[in-house]
Amino acid sequence: MDVEITLRVDGTEHTLVVDTRTTLLDALRERLGNTSPKKGCDHGQCGACTVLLDGWRAVSCLALAVAHDGATVITAAGLTTNGELHPLQRSFVIFDAFQCGYCTPGQIVSAVGRLDEVSAGWPSAVTAPGAVDVVLDDDEIRERMSGNLCRCAAYAKIVPAIREVARG
Amino acid sequence: MRPLRYARPDTVTQAVTLVAGEPRGAYLAGGTNLVDLLKLGVANLDLLVDVRRLTSTSIDELPDGGVLIGAAVPNGELAAHPVIRQRYPVLSEAVLAGASGQLRNVATTGGNLLQRTRCAYFQNVTTPCNKREPGTGCSAREGYQREMAIFGASPECVATHPSDLAVALAVLEAQVHTHGPDGGGRRIPLLDLHRLPGHEPQRDTALGHGELITAVELPPLPFAATSRYRKIRDRASYAFALVSVAAALDVAGGVVRDVRIALGGVAHKPWRATRAEQRLRGEPAGEASFRAAADAELAAAEPLPGNAFKVRLARAAITRTLLDLTQAAGGSGR
The missing domain is CATH 3.10.20.30 (Beta-grasp domain)
Incomplete structure (x- = not known):
C-alpha cells in the first residue's frame, strides 16, 4: 500500500x-x-x-x-548553522571521538537530544532520587548515551567530547 | 514483510472497530517493538491501526489522590514527571532502567505493557517456539536458559516478560483502562493483565482481540513515596533484566507496617512476591527478616539448570532493595 x-x-x-x-x-x-x-x-x-x-x-x-x-x-x-559546525560536532573532531566514523552521526544527534532532555530536567537511571538539577558527570553521560554503540570502542574519547560541551 | 494496510482513524471507536474486524490487525503506537517484530517476520499482520495520536498524552492527578496516565504518554515523559518522581519513584526508576533515551522518547505507556518477550527463540523464526507458532515445541527448555523464567513457567513456555514499567505497576496495583469492540470500557488490575503461559503461551495478556488500552490509573498509595526499582543485567545499561525488584516499604518504629514487592525477569508476567510480603508484615525491618522473606518467596522457584543463579540473585536483590528503602525511611536497617 x-x-x-x-x-x-x-x-x-x-x-x-x-x-x-x-x-x-x-x-x-x-x-x-x-x-x-x-x-x-x-x-x-x-x-x-x-x-x-x-x-x-x-x-x-x-x-x-x-x-x-x-x-x-x-x-x-542538519545540525550545522550557516556552514558552522554544531559545538558537539566540533568537539568530536577536536577530541578525535571516533575511529571508523559509522556510529558518529548517531552519537552526535543523540548527544544533542540528550542536552535538551537535561535542560528539561529529565532524570536518568543514575540521577539521585529526587534530584532537580542534573550534574552531567561521566556516569550521567555514559548512562544517557547507552543507546549508542561504537564497535571501535571510541568511548574513551566520546565521553570527554560530550563532557566538554556539557560544561559549556 | 507482507504488504501492510495502514489506518489512522479519528476516534477510539473507529480504531477498535477496524482492529476487531481484521484478524491480522493490530494497534501501532510507538512501534519500537512491533516494527521490529514485523521486520523479523514474527508479527504477520495485514493492517496497522495507528493510535499514537488518538489516546491521551497527559498525566493527570485524580481527586482521590491517584494519577491517570494516558496510554500514549511516552516513557521518557512519564519517568520525568514531577508527580511520578515524588509520589511513585519506583515507577520513574523502572522506566529509566529500561531501553535507551531514543526508545523511551517514542515508546508509549500502553505499548510498553504489550511489548513481547525478547526470548531469542521467539524472535528467531527458524527455531521452534510455542509462543510464536503453537505446537512446534519450546527451544529454550533444551537451549540457552540464562534469561528464562524461574516462576510460573509451563512445559510449553519458559519465556519472561521484558517490561520494567509493568513490574513497578504491579507493586502500585495499577488499573489498566481499556476500550473493547462491544463499545464498553473496563478496568483490568495490572496483575491480571499479563498471564502465565500455561497451555496457551501465544496469549500474553487477558485482552481480547481489538481491545485497546486507553490509560493506566495509579491508585493513591502514600507509602509509595518510599519505593525503588533495582535492576540487575549483563551490562550496566541498555539491557533487559536478569532479575529486577520493585518495592515499596512502610516502616514505623523499626517494624514493617506494610510492604509491596514485585520481581521482573523471572516469569511470564510481573511476579508479585506475596509470600515475601506476608512474611514481612509486623517483622523488624532488618537484614535477617528481609532475607527470610526473600527465601519464603524463592522457595517456590523452579529454575532450569541454566538459570539457577537467578534464585541467589533475586534473594540478594530483594534484601538489598529493602535495606536501601529502610535507610531512605530513616531506619538503620540493622
Missing part, C-alpha cells in the same frame, strides 16, 4: 510516496538521499540511525515513515 507523506528534513520540506512498510530511516537514505543517519543493526539496538524526530531523539529504523507524516526531522547533517 502506497501513501503520500510530507517530511520536513533538515529545514527542507519533501513530499514523497512511500510503501507503508518503509521505515523513516529508509525513506531518508534511499528516497531523499540523506545518508547522514546510518543503518547499523536496523533493530533499534545500536543507535546509528538516531535523528531528532519532532525535536526528540529517536531511532529512525523502528519508525514507519507513514506514521510520521508531517514530522520535522533533524539529522546530523
Whole structure:
C-alpha cells in the first residue's frame, strides 16, 4: 500500500510516496538521499540511525515513515548553522571521538537530544532520587548515551567530547 | 514483510472497530517493538491501526489522590514527571532502567505493557517456539536458559516478560483502562493483565482481540513515596533484566507496617512476591527478616539448570532493595 507523506528534513520540506512498510530511516537514505543517519543493526539496538524526530531523539529504523507524516526531522547533517559546525560536532573532531566514523552521526544527534532532555530536567537511571538539577558527570553521560554503540570502542574519547560541551 | 494496510482513524471507536474486524490487525503506537517484530517476520499482520495520536498524552492527578496516565504518554515523559518522581519513584526508576533515551522518547505507556518477550527463540523464526507458532515445541527448555523464567513457567513456555514499567505497576496495583469492540470500557488490575503461559503461551495478556488500552490509573498509595526499582543485567545499561525488584516499604518504629514487592525477569508476567510480603508484615525491618522473606518467596522457584543463579540473585536483590528503602525511611536497617 502506497501513501503520500510530507517530511520536513533538515529545514527542507519533501513530499514523497512511500510503501507503508518503509521505515523513516529508509525513506531518508534511499528516497531523499540523506545518508547522514546510518543503518547499523536496523533493530533499534545500536543507535546509528538516531535523528531528532519532532525535536526528540529517536531511532529512525523502528519508525514507519507513514506514521510520521508531517514530522520535522533533524539529522546530523542538519545540525550545522550557516556552514558552522554544531559545538558537539566540533568537539568530536577536536577530541578525535571516533575511529571508523559509522556510529558518529548517531552519537552526535543523540548527544544533542540528550542536552535538551537535561535542560528539561529529565532524570536518568543514575540521577539521585529526587534530584532537580542534573550534574552531567561521566556516569550521567555514559548512562544517557547507552543507546549508542561504537564497535571501535571510541568511548574513551566520546565521553570527554560530550563532557566538554556539557560544561559549556 | 507482507504488504501492510495502514489506518489512522479519528476516534477510539473507529480504531477498535477496524482492529476487531481484521484478524491480522493490530494497534501501532510507538512501534519500537512491533516494527521490529514485523521486520523479523514474527508479527504477520495485514493492517496497522495507528493510535499514537488518538489516546491521551497527559498525566493527570485524580481527586482521590491517584494519577491517570494516558496510554500514549511516552516513557521518557512519564519517568520525568514531577508527580511520578515524588509520589511513585519506583515507577520513574523502572522506566529509566529500561531501553535507551531514543526508545523511551517514542515508546508509549500502553505499548510498553504489550511489548513481547525478547526470548531469542521467539524472535528467531527458524527455531521452534510455542509462543510464536503453537505446537512446534519450546527451544529454550533444551537451549540457552540464562534469561528464562524461574516462576510460573509451563512445559510449553519458559519465556519472561521484558517490561520494567509493568513490574513497578504491579507493586502500585495499577488499573489498566481499556476500550473493547462491544463499545464498553473496563478496568483490568495490572496483575491480571499479563498471564502465565500455561497451555496457551501465544496469549500474553487477558485482552481480547481489538481491545485497546486507553490509560493506566495509579491508585493513591502514600507509602509509595518510599519505593525503588533495582535492576540487575549483563551490562550496566541498555539491557533487559536478569532479575529486577520493585518495592515499596512502610516502616514505623523499626517494624514493617506494610510492604509491596514485585520481581521482573523471572516469569511470564510481573511476579508479585506475596509470600515475601506476608512474611514481612509486623517483622523488624532488618537484614535477617528481609532475607527470610526473600527465601519464603524463592522457595517456590523452579529454575532450569541454566538459570539457577537467578534464585541467589533475586534473594540478594530483594534484601538489598529493602535495606536501601529502610535507610531512605530513616531506619538503620540493622
